Amino acid sequence: MFLLEMATLLLGIGFIAAGTIQSRKTGQKKWHIFTAAGIVPVLISVFLFICTIWLLYGIQIREPETEPYFETDIAGDDWRTFRAYSEDLHLDDAGTLIFCLSPLDGKNGYAVYDSASGAREGSLLWEPEKEADDMFKIQLKDLDNDGIKEIGISMTDGQVIWYHYREELKCTWPENKGGCFEKID
Structure with missing residues (x-):
């Protein structure tokens, strides 16, 4: 691109110089x-130069880049929009232990999230040869x-x-896979 600009600029300067020299040499105005x-090639050259700089240095309008999603970014009221979650599971009558589940990618467990904050609390894992029956609802009983x-x-x-909830194991996920x-065996 710069070669085209330089050639156009040199052509324009050549015409201007030839016209000026011939006009002074002969004294005739027809060389003007x-x-x-x-002047036309010089203006074209300047226009091409400005366009090249504009493209090279990114002066064009850009759309804002979206940040990648990380599981640690889950927070706030809209955290459930990231994955498929179960309905809220109330483990106590006081309403302090409310969780929801989301299937793990390997289909050998569920990820457990705090329904209020969206924080990952643990996992309900089973052996790889077993498969959860999606036709049945998740059961809750005080055994x-x-x-x-x-x-x-x-x-x-x-x-x-x-699976039994144990308060003393809170905040042990991901070191402890079950959180x-x-x-219960």
Whole structure:
């Protein structure tokens, strides 16, 4: 692009110089047409130069770039829009332990999220050879009468795998894969 601009500029300067020299040499004004004709290539060259600089240095209008989504960015009222989540699971009567589930990509568990903040609290994992039965709802029962309901996941073989919430394991995810949920054997 710069070569085209330089050639156009030199052509224009050549015409202007030839017209000026011939006009002075002969004393005739008819050579001023060369000078006028030389101005057009100079203007074209300047226009091309400005366009090249504009394109090279990105003066054009850009759309704002979207930031990538990270699982740690989940926060606020709209955090549920990122994935498919279950309805809220109320594990206690006081309304302090409310969680929701989202299927893991490997289909061998659910990720558990705090329904209020969207923070990941743990995972409900099972063996890879087992598969959850999507036809059954997630079960909630207080099996040990401690006031906190256990979460039951129905498998396709008819078995129900139960998970118990343990307050002392809170904030241990991701080091502890289960987080604050423990599988009941």
